[in-house]
Amino acid sequence: MTETLPSTADARGTRVVNHGVKRQDSLEKLLGKTRYAGDFDVAGQLHARLVRSPVPSARIVSRDATAAMDVPGVVAVLFGEDVPNNDIPTNTAGIKGRPLPPSWVLAVDRVRYHGEPVALVVAENTRALAAAEALVDVEYDVLPVVSDPEAALEHDSSEVHEGGNLLSQWRIDRGDVDGAFADAPIIVEGRYEAQVVDHAYLEPETGIGWLDDEGVINIRVSTQEIEHYRRIARVVGLPDAKVRVQAPYLGGGFGGKEDMTVEPYIALAVLRTGRPVKMVWSRQESLTARAKRHPVRMHYRTAAAADGTLLAHDIQIVSDAGAYPLLSGFVLLYITLNAAGPYRCDNVRVHSRAAYTNNTPGSAFRGFGGMQPVLAYEAQIDKVADAAGLDRVEVRKANAFEAGDRIPAGQRIDTAVWLPQCIDAVLDAIGPRPVPSSPEHRVGLGLACNVQPYGRVAWMNDSASAWVGCERDGGVVVRCGVPDVGGGQVSSLAQIAAEVLHVPLEKVTVHFGDSARTPLAGRTTATRQLYMSGNAVLSAAEELRAQLVQGVVKGTGHGAADLTLAEGGVLTPDGVVPLAEVVAMCMANGVAINAMKTYFAPTGEPVRELVDSERIVPDFTFGAHAAYVEVDTRTGEVRPLRYVAAHDVGRAINPLSVRGQIEGAVVQGLGYALSERIVYDEGVNLTGAFYQYAIPTAADCPEIEVKILESGEGVGPFHARGIGEPPIGPCAATIASAVEDAVGARPTTLPMLAETVLACVDEGAAR
């Protein structure tokens, strides 16, 4: 029944996979024909908008919609009492034995962050909507604001939620840390701090919903997770199957569309009015109130032997989770899990805590907690090398994990670790040191490495399903419920099906992103989609391939051993039977022309607070980045001059997409390193427009060279590893390292604004 896959070595001989094919979605996108969620309209649609809290912390004294309802064109104003199930339960981990507070669809008696939704206005047009929004009368009794995560954890802090401000904590306690420090010849210490940043995808949160003839609420929405239909159904009090979510091509996600955004509000408004409802968040809403990347403060002490061997880490991390839990417990787990980086260390103590504050909630963002610690662990290993008087590159290579090593949290690394190869690749490619553009400028070379898991946490029991079938005309159809956030998720599935079934890529059609009509494949997050849904499509296509052969056996009488799939059909001793005829033979002989498979990720037992487990994540992706920067010693301005990024992706399903993911991640990482930050004043988010939020432009970006390494070892299809998140990790540390090389002192706070860098210039000059 099953045929064996081409082996790792044979993957070089693939026809479609591992080739930089043009993505199937690009043509329609270039013609302006792709319809994103906001591009759909339904006749008779209403518009909906949220009334949001203008203050970060307050008791709600009263709410009155009378004046708003008087606005002509206003159809409904909803408050929390109008929501069948107003609480959105939080499923998280790393807690100290008390249930986490839910977040609220619409706040009823208390607001905890600036921009928290309080009322939902529904109107015939956006003008009435705007007028009514201003007339919803909410009286607030302002309460103390908790704005600093460390102060939040003090005993005398005001409480954001009853029971204290500790949301989650994790510990790793491996080996004898105190003993190792007691005897260590080298001990280095550092404090590092990273800021709040926004995903800033170009497509704001948007969607449209309507009731269909079967009484199902349909929501077409820009989301990374169509399986929120269950949560939406709970909010509105309907059976799960009465909510359908479709995700057309997204205009970016990066984790910001992993939690629900517009969905529950659209569903509520549709049910209340019985009419189609559209909701589009403004950029201001998105920047002000949608969940962000967690800012962290990290304190590292690292012990090493005289030869640079890492002996111990003692790490304390505080993360600002903002006002509601969302995914903070899991992000903190990833921070903890990755705190010691891609280096072997037998004695590791990590204590990480996430605190509630009245800042915007933190949640998923590309890198998901694997990112923040890179700034710290890469600085620490440089300090170790310097203290030992050794080369920073050699110290990294000497300490790098190898396959078979255990990470501090216990899990064994089962696949190749090509960290030294990645380092060599970037250093080979970075080229000669550029000449500074003036005597006041200094050029520096930076290097940083990282590790990032891919796939979801093991006790999530992750799975993905896919259906693959043949049409009578010889076409191939894949049905798979993946949302395509822009990374080419859909196109990669087409490649895999085309490869296994030996058809040209253009013969494959993929139906995707529909919770009612495509087999559920899980969210496009956690660098899991190609790994999970790719494996599902692979096994479904393999099963179908065997069925096609079986159909030809029955149709021709040839033995299965004499049959192979060839371009356009099945090759028999009598020649090729075209796929359309193969399909006919299958149907005439009772052989199915489609197959559905579910891929299950490896599972593991949940851990609680103490991270110690044989299985926490499916696998890891490793990488190294190098960059030249130029620092203007008069202004503190940092200009990246040249950038090289290398990651072992196991096997690139589409090298063009891999390259694109890495280049895009580097630029997003450069924004994190140098310019992006959300600014708060006592919980009030002051960053409400793109002109206040400095996303890198083409003029800010260096030439980027990507080195795709292929160890042939990964747990995805064709031994691919995930690559969506990993390449954003090393950027900030790479730039910090380059600045240090240029001016003699290292920035430890992000973003590395001019004043931070100028302080480094002064500090370096004083040495």
Next chain:
Amino acid sequence: MTETRYDVRLHVNGTVHDVQVPARRLLSDALRHDVGLTGTHVGCEHGVCGACTVLMDGRPVRSCLVLAVSAVDAEITTVEGLADADGSLGPVQQAFKECHGLQCGFCTPGFLTTITAGLEENPSPTPEEAREMVAGNLCRCTGYQNIVASVLRAAELRGGDA
């Protein structure tokens, strides 16, 4: 809450569209909702991101900063108007396809229009000029590398057409 509406004749991609819009109607909204051309995307509403860039008489403008009533006398070109007469990709679009100059594609229409105008002004840009040409538009997916490459490739393709 009735609002005076104005008869506005828009010339978009060579076609006349008569629409009735209030004076405050943005060109971006008129194109998307009144004319039905949703290829023009709105990313920030403040003229920063450039996703909504269209051409007015060949010059790139942020359609979220232009009132529809002020566009009456202009020939407007949107992404839907960049394809060749036979429906095949225009040179800038073709270059983006060849160079993988897009990922999610949401910002792409604004880049395509910006570059179309940019290459009119400077048909053979250097790599630095190509980078400068697109520096007013935001992309969050690609890292710009392939967009800059697309500008240079589009210049070649246009040259080949001449």
